[in-house]
Amino acid sequence: MGLLDYLLPPRQGDDAGFGSSDLARYRRIWQSTVILTLVVALLPLCIMTGLNYYLFRKNLRSEIRYDISRDLTNTAGSLEFIIQERLGALTLLIHENSRQNLVSPGRLNEAFDNLRLAFGGFVDLGVVDTDGKQSHYVGPYNLQGDNYADQDWFREVTVRGVFVSDVFLGHRQFPHFVIAVKRDQGSEGFYILRATVDMALLNRQVALPDPGPLDDVFVVNHDGILQTTSRSHGELLQPAMVTVPPFSPRPQVIDHSTERGAGHVLGYAYIENTPFILMIMKAPFDVGREWLRSRAELIAFLVLSALGISGVVLWSAGALVRQIMAADAQKARVMHNAEYTNKMATIGRLAASVAHEINNPLAIINEKAGLLGDIASAETTMPHRERITAGVESILKSVERCSAVTHRLLGFTKRMETRQEKIALTEVVDEVLGFLGKEADHRNVTIFRDYAQDLSPITCDRGQLQQILLNIINNAFSAVSDGGRIEINVRRNKPGEQAVGIRDDGPGIAAKNLPHIFEPFFSTKGQFGTGLGLSITYGLVQKLGGRIEVESALGAGACFTVFLPEQGRREEA
Amino acid sequence: MDRAKVLIIDDEEELVTTLLERMQMRGLPAEGVLNGKDGLHRLAEGGFDVVVLDLMIPGFSGQQVLQTIREKFPAVRVLLITGHGADPESEAHLQPGAGDILLKPFRIETMIEKIADLRKNRSLPDSEADQGKLT
Numbered sequence: 001m002g003l004l005d006y007l008l009p010p011r012q013g014d015d016a017g018f019g020s021s022d023l024a025r026y027r028r029i030w031q032s033t034v035i036l037t038l039v040v041a042l043l044p045l046c047i048m049t050g051l052n053y054y055l056f057r058k059n060l061r062s063e064i065r066y067d068i069s070r071d072l073t074n075t076a077g078s079l080e081f082i083i084q085e086r087l088g089a090l091t092l093l094i095h096e097n098s099r100q101n102l103v104s105p106g107r108l109n110e111a112f113d114n115l116r117l118a119f120g121g122f123v124d125l126g127v128v129d130t131d132g133k134q135s136h137y138v139g140p141y142n143l144q145g146d147n148y149a150d151q152d153w154f155r156e157v158t159v160r161g162v163f164v165s166d167v168f169l170g171h172r173q174f175p176h177f178v179i180a181v182k183r184d185q186g187s188e189g190f191y192i193l194r195a196t197v198d199m200a201l202l203n204r205q206v207a208l209p210d211p212g213p214l215d216d217v218f219v220v221n222h223d224g225i226l227q228t229t230s231r232s233h234g235e236l237l238q239p240a241m242v243t244v245p246p247f248s249p250r251p252q253v254i255d256h257s258t259e260r261g262a263g264h265v266l267g268y269a270y271i272e273n274t275p276f277i278l279m280i281m282k283a284p285f286d287v288g289r290e291w292l293r294s295r296a297e298l299i300a301f302l303v304l305s306a307l308g309i310s311g312v313v314l315w316s317a318g319a320l321v322r323q324i325m326a327a328d329a330q331k332a333r334v335m336h337n338a339e340y341t342n343k344m345a346t347i348g349r350l351a352a353s354v355a356h357e358i359n360n361p362l363a364i365i366n367e368k369a370g371l372l373g374d375i376a377s378a379e380t381t382m383p384h385r386e387r388i389t390a391g392v393e394s395i396l397k398s399v400e401r402c403s404a405v406t407h408r409l410l411g412f413t414k415r416m417e418t419r420q421e422k423i424a425l426t427e428v429v430d431e432v433l434g435f436l437g438k439e440a441d442h443r444n445v446t447i448f449r450d451y452a453q454d455l456s457p458i459t460c461d462r463g464q465l466q467q468i469l470l471n472i473i474n475n476a477f478s479a480v481s482d483g484g485r486i487e488i489n490v491r492r493n494k495p496g497e498q499a500v501g502i503r504d505d506g507p508g509i510a511a512k513n514l515p516h517i518f519e520p521f522f523s524t525k526g527q528f529g530t531g532l533g534l535s536i537t538y539g540l541v542q543k544l545g546g547r548i549e550v551e552s553a554l555g556a557g558a559c560f561t562v563f564l565p566e567q568g569r570r571e572e573a
Numbered sequence: 574m575d576r577a578k579v580l581i582i583d584d585e586e587e588l589v590t591t592l593l594e595r596m597q598m599r600g601l602p603a604e605g606v607l608n609g610k611d612g613l614h615r616l617a618e619g620g621f622d623v624v625v626l627d628l629m630i631p632g633f634s635g636q637q638v639l640q641t642i643r644e645k646f647p648a649v650r651v652l653l654i655t656g657h658g659a660d661p662e663s664e665a666h667l668q669p670g671a672g673d674i675l676l677k678p679f680r681i682e683t684m685i686e687k688i689a690d691l692r693k694n695r696s697l698p699d700s701e702a703d704q705g706k707l708t
Contacts, residue, residue, distance in 0.1 A: 352657070355656075355657075356629075356656045356657040357656075358656075359656030359657070359676070359677045359678065360585055360588075360656045360677060362656075362677065362678040363585070363588055363654075363656065363677035363678040363679070364585060364587045364588045364591070365678070366678035366679070366680075367587075367588055367591035367592055367595065367678075367681070368587070368591055370591075370595060370680070370681055371591050371594060371595050374595055374598050378598065396680075399678050400678075403676070403677075403678050407676060410657065
């Protein structure tokens with residue numbers, strides 16, 4: 001039986017003598033035991049692990065929400081600050097200087113250089129008048145004289161006094177945005193200070209301190225067009241792969257699912273006075289290396305526990321079912337023995353009553369025939385006297401034969417008193433072999449004796465033991481052919497029990513006959529046997545408190561073993 | 574009087590008549606009855622020293638008859654015959670008070686021998702047996 005067999009349901013051959021329906025029943029017991037125990041053991045484990053997983057995930061998620069919220073506040077603050085700073089600079093400039101002063105030769109250049117020096121990011125600077133015409137310009141392009149009167153930004157700055165544009169490429173062919181402030185001059189109308197700021201300034205601010213592989217941070221405008229570069233949500237100045245969230249005056253963190261990854265957490269903030277929306281996206285379950293490790297540990301723990309529990313459950317279910325099987329087999333054997341003993345006793349009683357009923361008419365036949373014989377011997381002149389005398393003698397002989405049978409039958413069940421004495425088994429075997437020695441020589445049968453050493457004498461009835469052994473050994477002689485072999489071994493079978501085994505190399509006993517060989521009148525010797533020998537032997541062995549067993553197969557000889565208690569028959573109360 | 578007078582008690586009429594006939598042919602005085610009650614009546618009339626008794630008879634059973642003989646006619650020897658037995662020694666042992674036992678069927682010569690033996694081994698004097706008869 002291999003190790004694996006201890007974990008599998010019982011199979012054919014685990015214990016001989018079980019039918020397939022029995023086996024199916026044991027397998028069902030095994031299955032229900034395994035399933036029930038596994039459910040009871042594994043269900044709480046799974047629930048606990050699931051709960052643990054859920055709580056951990058929730059915890060991690062709220063941690064990430066907190067992270068995003070913090071990054072969002074910081075980054076939005078910086079963005080707002082750098083834009084407000086530049087707007088503030090332009091406002092200061094426009095209110096510090098009158099238009100005449102500002103457009104005086106060299107002043108705009110100087111202001112532009114100072115702006116670049118103090119704040120950075122400025123690309124060019126221009127003055128736009130009430131009619132929308134850029135009257136003065138400092139910068140790398142030749143834009144002096146351009147008219148913006150019909151452009152949206154011009155109209156807006158006219159109305160609101162301050163303006164921040166989307167990022168665009170424009171004439172300049174690189175991403176930038178425009179900021180502008182207006183100064184009213186009463187009756188003289190107004191003029192506007194317009195500056196272009198490099199998009200790189202935004203890009204520098206829009207970054208996460210410790211981004212995970214799927215994290216992203218970017219800025220979109222109110223139409224969802226990307227204003228900064230994005231790692232994974234589209235190209236600059238193209239629509240971002242994210243829907244524009246509804247306006248909120250304060251930073252918001254929401255759960256966000258995209259086609260590419262469920263469970264992202266999205267944080268966004270509308271930057272005040274600008275068309276910009278800052279977005280931070282984090283994927284909690286991919287990010288956390290810690291999370292991944294924890295999840296692996298959790299799963300490993302679950303799998304190992306489940307394996308361990310399953311192993312124990314399978315092993316104990318197997319052991320349980322095998323014990324039940326063994327107990328059932330034991331019960332079946334005991335029941336079978338009891339049935340067999342009962343059957344033998346019934347047959348014995350029946351045989352005895354039949355024998356008794358036959359003995360009375362036999363006695364009459366005996367006497368009538370005897371009378372005929374008496375008459376015949378008295379009447380010397382009787383015709384056919386010789387033949388009558390011979391007939392009478394034949395009848396008397398037949399009656400004797402009949403009575404021999406009936407007396408043996410009666411002996412089969414009779415409770416004879418046994419004389420208990422200490423005798424050595426080997427001695428009795430030798431005595432019996434002594435009776436048969438001549439036949440062995442005559443037929444050239446080899447008798448092989450294998451006696452265990454130091455066997456203590458047993459308490460038994462010598463005469464009955466002789467009869468038992470004589471019967472069996474005689475049968476062995478009948479079974480073997482001339483030149484055959486008979487093995488006799490005497491041994492201690494277990495503490496308190498000795499055994500005599502008689503093995504012959506004869507033709508053996510057919511399997512279908514084996515269960516019946518101890519029954520009275522069962523004979524395979526045809527007209528040569530009464531069929532009583534082994535049944536009487538069986539009865540005698542039982543009387544001595546022992547038992548007899550036979551092993552045989554056609555063509556493989558037969559082995560009869562008589563087991564005898566060392567302390568003699570125990571008297572039952 | 575050196576031959577015993579024998580009473581046979583057995584319910585098998587054929588057996589009893591045949592046995593009586595064969596004993597007569599051998600010059601043995603004998604009578605037969607078919608049940609225990611008649612047997613005890615005949616014994617009370619006297620003149621028998623050996624009873625051949627079947628253990629299995631209707632009415633008064635063999636054992637009861639045996640016991641009554643032991644009590645009332647202690648001088649009378651009893652030879653039991655039975656169709657129900659295998660070991661003569663142990664059967665005799667089981668029936669205290671019986672002188673001997675024979676298993677059916679038996680040879681008449683054996684029976685005659687046993688009757689002779691029983692009579693020879695009688696330990697009680699005739700007078701006591703006669704007294705027993707009178708009680």
